[in-house]
Amino acid sequence: MNPTKVSRDRLETLTDLPNIGPAMARDLRLLGFDYPAQLAGQDPQALYHRLGDLTGVRQDPCVLDVLVSVTRFMDGEEPRPWWHYTPERKTRPGT
Numbered sequence: 001m002n003p004t005k006v007s008r009d010r011l012e013t014l015t016d017l018p019n020i021g022p023a024m025a026r027d028l029r030l031l032g033f034d035y036p037a038q039l040a041g042q043d044p045q046a047l048y049h050r051l052g053d054l055t056g057v058r059q060d061p062c063v064l065d066v067l068v069s070v071t072r073f074m075d076g077e078e079p080r081p082w083w084h085y086t087p088e089r090k091t092r093p094g095t
Contacts, residue, residue, distance in 0.1 A: 018079035
């Protein structure tokens with residue numbers, strides 16, 4: 001969902017999260033998540049690597065930015081577009 005349309009009062013499905021559409025919701029379900037609340041406290045980098053392992057494909061680094069956006073949102077940050085986190089990711093080695 002577009003981050004400007006996200007409401008903490010309506011977090012029932014994965015697509016209610018910022019930056020999550022149907023394809024990324026399928027990836028989150030593959031990772032074992034069915035509800036937004038389950039993403040609180042998760043390590044986005046670990047999720048990114050696990051998704052690559054599960055799919056057998058190296059994920060686009062932007063997927064990591066999306067995972068950062070949703071885990072931070074569920075940990076209390078404001079909803080932000082996934083690209084807000086791109087500069088931060090580019091400072092980390094190995095991503």
